[in-house]
Amino acid sequence: MTLLQFDRLTVAVSGRPVLRRVTLDVAAGEAVGLVGESGSGKSMTVRSVMRLLPAGATVGGTVRFDGADVGALDAAGLRRMRSRDVAMVFQDPRAVVNPVRTVGDFLTEVLRDQGTGRSEATRRAAAALSEVGVGDAMRRLQQRPYELSGGLLQRVVIAAALLTGPRLILADEPTTALDTTTQEEVVAILAEQRRLRGTTLMFITHDLELAAAVCDRIAVMYAGEIVEILPAARLHSDARHPYTRALLGSRPGAVAPGERLRTVPGVPQSALTAPPGCVFADRCPHAEARCRDVRPVFTGSAACHLLEVL
Ligand SMILES: Nc1ncnc2c1ncn2[C@@H]1O[C@H](COP(=O)(O)OP(=O)(O)OP(=O)(O)O)[C@@H](O)[C@H]1O
Numbered sequence: 001m002t003l004l005q006f007d008r009l010t011v012a013v014s015g016r017p018v019l020r021r022v023t024l025d026v027a028a029g030e031a032v033g034l035v036g037e038s039g040s041g042k043s044m045t046v047r048s049v050m051r052l053l054p055a056g057a058t059v060g061g062t063v064r065f066d067g068a069d070v071g072a073l074d075a076a077g078l079r080r081m082r083s084r085d086v087a088m089v090f091q092d093p094r095a096v097v098n099p100v101r102t103v104g105d106f107l108t109e110v111l112r113d114q115g116t117g118r119s120e121a122t123r124r125a126a127a128a129l130s131e132v133g134v135g136d137a138m139r140r141l142q143q144r145p146y147e148l149s150g151g152l153l154q155r156v157v158i159a160a161a162l163l164t165g166p167r168l169i170l171a172d173e174p175t176t177a178l179d180t181t182t183q184e185e186v187v188a189i190l191a192e193q194r195r196l197r198g199t200t201l202m203f204i205t206h207d208l209e210l211a212a213a214v215c216d217r218i219a220v221m222y223a224g225e226i227v228e229i230l231p232a233a234r235l236h237s238d239a240r241h242p243y244t245r246a247l248l249g250s251r252p253g254a255v256a257p258g259e260r261l262r263t264v265p266g267v268p269q270s271a272l273t274a275p276p277g278c279v280f281a282d283r284c285p286h287a288e289a290r291c292r293d294v295r296p297v298f299t300g301s302a303a304c305h306l307l308e309v310l
Helices: 042-049 075-085 103-113 118-131 137-142 150-163 180-197 208-214 232-238 242-249 289-293
Strands: 002-013 016-027 031-035 057-065 086-089 168-172 200-205 217-222 225-231
Touching: 002 042, 002 200, 016 042, 016 057, 016 200, 016 225, 031 042, 031 208, 042 057, 042 168, 042 200, 075 086, 086 150, 103 118, 103 137, 103 150, 118 137, 118 150, 150 180, 168 180, 180 200, 180 208, 200 208, 208 217, 208 232, 217 232, 217 242, 225 232, 225 242
Parallel strands: 031 200, 031 217, 086 168, 168 200
Antiparallel strands: 002 016, 002 057, 217 225
Protein backbone atom coordinates (compact mmCIF):
# COMPACT_ATOMS: atom_id res chain seq x y z
CA MET A 1 0.00 0.00 0.00
CA THR A 2 1.25 3.46 -0.88
CA LEU A 3 1.29 5.72 2.18
CA LEU A 4 2.90 8.79 0.67
CA GLN A 5 2.70 9.86 -2.94
CA PHE A 6 4.33 12.81 -4.67
CA ASP A 7 2.78 13.34 -8.06
CA ARG A 8 4.53 15.91 -10.28
CA LEU A 9 5.09 18.14 -7.25
CA THR A 10 6.32 21.52 -8.40
CA VAL A 11 7.18 24.32 -5.97
CA ALA A 12 8.23 27.89 -6.63
CA VAL A 13 9.14 30.44 -3.97
CA SER A 14 8.46 34.05 -4.95
CA GLY A 15 8.25 32.89 -8.55
CA ARG A 16 11.62 31.06 -8.45
CA PRO A 17 11.33 27.33 -9.11
CA VAL A 18 12.74 25.07 -6.39
CA LEU A 19 11.08 21.72 -7.18
CA ARG A 20 10.09 20.38 -10.56
CA ARG A 21 7.72 17.49 -11.14
CA VAL A 22 8.89 15.45 -8.19
CA THR A 23 7.17 12.06 -8.52
CA LEU A 24 7.69 9.33 -5.95
CA ASP A 25 5.57 6.68 -4.23
CA VAL A 26 6.55 5.58 -0.74
CA ALA A 27 5.00 2.33 0.48
CA ALA A 28 3.76 1.89 4.05
CA GLY A 29 6.66 0.61 6.16
CA GLU A 30 9.25 1.56 3.56
CA ALA A 31 12.33 3.72 4.21
CA VAL A 32 13.30 5.99 1.34
CA GLY A 33 16.50 8.05 1.35
CA LEU A 34 16.58 11.41 -0.41
CA VAL A 35 20.14 12.28 -1.39
CA GLY A 36 21.74 15.04 -3.41
CA GLU A 37 23.93 18.10 -3.08
CA SER A 38 22.98 21.14 -1.06
CA GLY A 39 20.11 23.06 -2.62
CA SER A 40 18.82 20.14 -4.69
CA GLY A 41 15.40 20.33 -3.03
CA LYS A 42 15.48 17.54 -0.45
CA SER A 43 14.15 19.65 2.43
CA MET A 44 11.50 21.31 0.29
CA THR A 45 10.26 17.90 -0.78
CA VAL A 46 9.73 16.61 2.76
CA ARG A 47 8.48 19.97 4.02
CA SER A 48 5.77 19.83 1.35
CA VAL A 49 4.31 16.82 3.15
CA MET A 50 3.67 18.94 6.25
CA ARG A 51 2.83 22.07 4.22
CA LEU A 52 5.80 23.74 5.89
CA LEU A 53 6.95 25.73 2.88
CA PRO A 54 8.31 29.29 3.00
CA ALA A 55 5.88 32.20 2.72
CA GLY A 56 5.21 33.00 -0.91
CA ALA A 57 5.52 29.38 -2.06
CA THR A 58 3.26 28.21 -4.85
CA VAL A 59 2.62 24.52 -5.28
CA GLY A 60 1.64 22.51 -8.34
CA GLY A 61 0.99 18.78 -8.54
CA THR A 62 -0.04 16.87 -5.43
CA VAL A 63 1.25 15.26 -2.28
CA ARG A 64 -1.04 12.54 -0.93
CA PHE A 65 -0.77 11.06 2.53
CA ASP A 66 -2.82 7.92 3.01
CA GLY A 67 -4.79 8.88 -0.08
CA ALA A 68 -5.68 12.41 1.08
CA ASP A 69 -4.45 15.42 -0.86
CA VAL A 70 -2.34 17.28 1.71
CA GLY A 71 -2.90 20.57 -0.12
CA ALA A 72 -6.65 20.24 0.35
CA LEU A 73 -6.63 19.42 4.09
CA ASP A 74 -8.56 21.83 6.28
CA ALA A 75 -6.99 23.25 9.46
CA ALA A 76 -8.19 20.34 11.63
CA GLY A 77 -6.93 17.74 9.15
CA LEU A 78 -3.56 19.44 8.91
CA ARG A 79 -3.27 19.67 12.69
CA ARG A 80 -4.09 16.01 13.04
CA MET A 81 -1.55 15.03 10.45
CA ARG A 82 1.18 17.16 12.05
CA SER A 83 0.50 16.06 15.61
CA ARG A 84 -0.28 12.35 15.13
CA ASP A 85 0.40 10.88 11.72
CA VAL A 86 3.65 12.48 10.65
CA ALA A 87 6.67 13.45 12.76
CA MET A 88 9.73 15.42 11.73
CA VAL A 89 13.28 15.18 13.02
CA PHE A 90 15.51 18.08 11.99
CA GLN A 91 19.24 18.61 11.75
CA ASP A 92 19.70 20.68 14.87
CA PRO A 93 17.83 19.47 17.96
CA ARG A 94 18.54 22.75 19.78
CA ALA A 95 16.44 24.59 17.22
CA VAL A 96 13.46 22.38 18.02
CA VAL A 97 13.47 21.99 21.79
CA ASN A 98 12.45 25.00 23.86
CA PRO A 99 15.66 25.90 25.75
CA VAL A 100 13.98 27.13 28.91
CA ARG A 101 11.61 24.22 29.49
CA THR A 102 12.50 20.76 30.74
CA VAL A 103 12.98 17.70 28.57
CA GLY A 104 9.92 16.27 30.33
CA ASP A 105 7.78 19.26 29.34
CA PHE A 106 8.92 18.89 25.74
CA LEU A 107 8.20 15.17 25.64
CA THR A 108 4.84 15.21 27.40
CA GLU A 109 3.41 18.28 25.68
CA VAL A 110 1.77 16.51 22.74
CA LEU A 111 0.44 13.69 24.90
CA ARG A 112 -1.02 16.20 27.38
CA ASP A 113 -2.58 18.13 24.49
CA GLN A 114 -4.21 14.90 23.41
CA GLY A 115 -5.74 14.43 26.85
CA THR A 116 -3.26 12.04 28.49
CA GLY A 117 -2.98 12.58 32.26
CA ARG A 118 0.26 13.97 33.72
CA SER A 119 1.58 10.81 35.38
CA GLU A 120 0.73 8.60 32.42
CA ALA A 121 2.38 11.12 30.05
CA THR A 122 5.50 11.14 32.25
CA ARG A 123 5.58 7.34 32.36
CA ARG A 124 5.32 7.13 28.58
CA ALA A 125 7.94 9.84 28.10
CA ALA A 126 10.38 7.96 30.36
CA ALA A 127 9.70 4.71 28.50
CA ALA A 128 10.25 6.48 25.16
CA LEU A 129 13.61 7.79 26.38
CA SER A 130 14.68 4.31 27.47
CA GLU A 131 13.70 2.90 24.08
CA VAL A 132 16.07 5.30 22.31
CA GLY A 133 18.88 4.33 24.64
CA VAL A 134 18.74 7.23 27.12
CA GLY A 135 19.53 5.86 30.57
CA ASP A 136 18.36 7.35 33.84
CA ALA A 137 15.25 8.57 32.07
CA MET A 138 13.47 10.06 35.10
CA ARG A 139 16.46 12.32 35.83
CA ARG A 140 16.72 13.34 32.17
CA LEU A 141 13.07 14.42 32.18
CA GLN A 142 13.93 17.01 34.85
CA GLN A 143 16.85 18.45 32.90
CA ARG A 144 16.92 21.36 30.50
CA PRO A 145 18.29 21.12 26.94
CA TYR A 146 21.60 22.88 27.74
CA GLU A 147 22.43 20.11 30.21
CA LEU A 148 22.37 17.49 27.43
CA SER A 149 24.89 16.86 24.65
CA GLY A 150 23.75 17.24 21.03
CA GLY A 151 23.57 13.48 20.59
CA LEU A 152 21.45 13.00 23.71
CA LEU A 153 19.18 15.83 22.74
CA GLN A 154 18.68 14.38 19.26
CA ARG A 155 17.66 11.12 20.96
CA VAL A 156 15.12 13.12 22.95
CA VAL A 157 13.78 14.57 19.69
CA ILE A 158 13.56 11.05 18.19
CA ALA A 159 11.77 9.84 21.32
CA ALA A 160 9.31 12.73 20.93
CA ALA A 161 8.83 11.87 17.27
CA LEU A 162 7.99 8.25 18.15
CA LEU A 163 5.84 9.04 21.16
CA THR A 164 2.57 9.62 19.34
CA GLY A 165 3.04 6.52 17.18
CA PRO A 166 3.33 8.33 13.84
CA ARG A 167 2.92 6.41 10.59
CA LEU A 168 5.57 8.48 8.85
CA ILE A 169 8.81 10.03 10.07
CA LEU A 170 10.49 12.73 8.01
CA ALA A 171 14.14 12.96 9.09
CA ASP A 172 15.98 15.92 7.57
CA GLU A 173 19.72 15.34 8.00
CA PRO A 174 19.14 14.27 11.60
CA THR A 175 22.82 13.68 12.36
CA THR A 176 24.66 16.34 10.39
CA ALA A 177 25.22 18.50 13.47
CA LEU A 178 26.68 15.60 15.51
CA ASP A 179 30.17 14.10 15.68
CA THR A 180 30.78 10.91 13.73
CA THR A 181 30.46 8.34 16.52
CA THR A 182 27.30 9.95 17.85
CA GLN A 183 25.94 10.13 14.29
CA GLU A 184 26.24 6.38 13.93
CA GLU A 185 24.54 5.73 17.26
CA VAL A 186 21.67 8.10 16.56
CA VAL A 187 21.08 6.72 13.06
CA ALA A 188 21.18 3.16 14.37
CA ILE A 189 18.54 4.02 16.98
CA LEU A 190 16.29 5.75 14.48
CA ALA A 191 16.62 2.85 12.03
CA GLU A 192 16.02 0.20 14.69
CA GLN A 193 13.00 1.92 16.21
CA ARG A 194 11.33 2.52 12.89
CA ARG A 195 11.93 -1.10 11.88
CA LEU A 196 10.48 -2.38 15.15
CA ARG A 197 7.39 -0.23 14.72
CA GLY A 198 7.03 -0.58 10.96
CA THR A 199 7.06 3.20 10.60
CA THR A 200 7.54 4.64 7.14
CA LEU A 201 10.61 6.86 6.85
CA MET A 202 11.90 9.53 4.53
CA PHE A 203 15.52 10.12 5.36
CA ILE A 204 17.40 13.09 3.98
CA THR A 205 21.16 12.97 3.86
CA HIS A 206 24.15 14.04 1.79
CA ASP A 207 25.69 10.68 2.52
CA LEU A 208 24.84 7.97 -0.01
CA GLU A 209 26.33 5.18 2.08
CA LEU A 210 24.36 6.24 5.12
CA ALA A 211 21.17 6.35 3.07
CA ALA A 212 21.93 2.88 1.74
CA ALA A 213 22.48 1.55 5.26
CA VAL A 214 19.22 2.93 6.62
CA CYS A 215 16.84 2.79 3.66
CA ASP A 216 15.16 0.35 1.28
CA ARG A 217 15.30 2.69 -1.71
CA ILE A 218 17.20 5.82 -2.60
CA ALA A 219 15.94 8.77 -4.61
CA VAL A 220 18.68 11.01 -5.98
CA MET A 221 17.80 14.69 -6.37
CA TYR A 222 19.48 17.30 -8.48
CA ALA A 223 18.36 20.89 -9.13
CA GLY A 224 14.85 20.33 -7.85
CA GLU A 225 14.23 17.06 -9.67
CA ILE A 226 14.51 13.37 -8.86
CA VAL A 227 16.96 12.03 -11.43
CA GLU A 228 17.19 8.42 -10.26
CA ILE A 229 15.41 6.02 -7.88
CA LEU A 230 17.06 2.72 -7.00
CA PRO A 231 17.08 -0.05 -4.41
CA ALA A 232 19.54 0.73 -1.63
CA ALA A 233 20.98 -2.77 -1.67
CA ARG A 234 21.95 -2.33 -5.33
CA LEU A 235 23.20 1.25 -5.10
CA HIS A 236 26.65 0.49 -6.45
CA SER A 237 25.67 -2.05 -9.07
CA ASP A 238 22.49 -0.39 -10.38
CA ALA A 239 23.32 3.33 -10.31
CA ARG A 240 23.10 4.47 -13.90
CA HIS A 241 22.47 8.19 -13.95
CA PRO A 242 25.74 10.08 -14.52
CA TYR A 243 24.99 12.27 -11.49
CA THR A 244 24.51 9.30 -9.18
CA ARG A 245 27.69 7.75 -10.56
CA ALA A 246 29.54 11.02 -9.98
CA LEU A 247 28.26 11.18 -6.40
CA LEU A 248 29.39 7.62 -5.78
CA GLY A 249 32.81 8.46 -7.23
CA SER A 250 33.20 11.48 -4.98
CA ARG A 251 32.69 9.63 -1.68
CA PRO A 252 35.73 9.64 0.60
CA GLY A 253 35.62 5.81 0.56
CA ALA A 254 35.87 5.75 -3.24
CA VAL A 255 39.54 6.76 -3.29
CA ALA A 256 42.58 4.92 -1.99
CA PRO A 257 44.26 6.26 1.18
CA GLY A 258 46.51 9.19 0.30
CA GLU A 259 44.79 9.72 -3.05
CA ARG A 260 43.15 13.07 -3.65
CA LEU A 261 39.39 13.21 -3.01
CA ARG A 262 37.33 13.56 -6.17
CA THR A 263 34.42 15.99 -6.44
CA VAL A 264 31.61 16.20 -8.95
CA PRO A 265 33.10 18.61 -11.51
CA GLY A 266 31.37 21.93 -12.15
CA VAL A 267 29.02 24.03 -10.06
CA PRO A 268 25.74 22.64 -8.68
CA GLN A 269 22.71 23.99 -10.50
CA SER A 270 19.50 25.01 -8.83
CA ALA A 271 16.06 24.51 -10.29
CA LEU A 272 16.25 28.19 -11.27
CA THR A 273 19.49 28.02 -13.22
CA ALA A 274 19.18 24.52 -14.68
CA PRO A 275 19.20 24.29 -18.48
CA PRO A 276 15.93 23.58 -20.31
CA GLY A 277 16.97 20.02 -21.10
CA CYS A 278 18.53 17.64 -18.59
CA VAL A 279 19.24 19.41 -15.30
CA PHE A 280 22.68 17.76 -15.08
CA ALA A 281 23.73 18.46 -18.70
CA ASP A 282 26.21 21.24 -17.82
CA ARG A 283 28.25 18.95 -15.57
CA CYS A 284 27.73 15.64 -17.32
CA PRO A 285 30.83 14.21 -19.00
CA HIS A 286 28.62 12.37 -21.52
CA ALA A 287 26.23 15.19 -22.45
CA GLU A 288 25.17 15.51 -26.08
CA ALA A 289 23.39 18.42 -27.79
CA ARG A 290 19.91 17.02 -27.09
CA CYS A 291 20.72 16.75 -23.36
CA ARG A 292 20.89 20.54 -23.09
CA ASP A 293 17.73 21.17 -25.08
CA VAL A 294 15.33 18.31 -24.50
CA ARG A 295 14.17 17.28 -21.06
CA PRO A 296 14.66 13.53 -20.58
CA VAL A 297 11.67 11.55 -19.39
CA PHE A 298 11.93 9.25 -16.43
CA THR A 299 12.23 5.79 -17.94
CA GLY A 300 12.82 2.76 -15.79
CA SER A 301 14.71 4.13 -12.82
CA ALA A 302 16.34 7.29 -14.15
CA ALA A 303 15.81 10.44 -16.21
CA CYS A 304 18.69 10.46 -18.71
CA HIS A 305 18.77 10.54 -22.52
CA LEU A 306 21.82 8.32 -22.59
CA LEU A 307 19.91 5.56 -20.84
CA GLU A 308 16.79 5.83 -23.03
CA VAL A 309 18.54 4.11 -25.93
CA LEU A 310 19.98 1.26 -23.87
N1 LIG B 1 13.08 29.89 2.77
C1 LIG B 1 13.41 29.84 1.48
N2 LIG B 1 13.02 30.81 0.62
C2 LIG B 1 13.34 30.77 -0.68
N3 LIG B 1 14.03 29.77 -1.27
C3 LIG B 1 14.45 28.78 -0.47
C4 LIG B 1 14.16 28.75 0.94
N4 LIG B 1 14.71 27.63 1.46
C5 LIG B 1 15.31 26.99 0.44
N5 LIG B 1 15.16 27.68 -0.72
C6 LIG B 1 15.66 27.30 -2.04
O1 LIG B 1 15.05 26.07 -2.43
C7 LIG B 1 15.99 25.25 -3.10
C8 LIG B 1 15.96 23.88 -2.47
O2 LIG B 1 16.40 24.01 -1.13
P1 LIG B 1 16.37 22.80 -0.10
O3 LIG B 1 16.62 23.38 1.25
O4 LIG B 1 15.14 21.98 -0.31
O5 LIG B 1 17.63 21.95 -0.58
P2 LIG B 1 18.36 20.75 0.15
O6 LIG B 1 18.64 19.75 -0.92
O7 LIG B 1 17.56 20.30 1.31
O8 LIG B 1 19.72 21.43 0.62
P3 LIG B 1 20.56 21.25 1.97
O9 LIG B 1 21.18 19.90 1.83
O10 LIG B 1 21.54 22.36 1.92
O11 LIG B 1 19.60 21.33 3.11
C9 LIG B 1 17.33 25.94 -3.03
O12 LIG B 1 17.60 26.53 -4.28
C10 LIG B 1 17.16 26.99 -1.98
O13 LIG B 1 17.90 28.16 -2.28
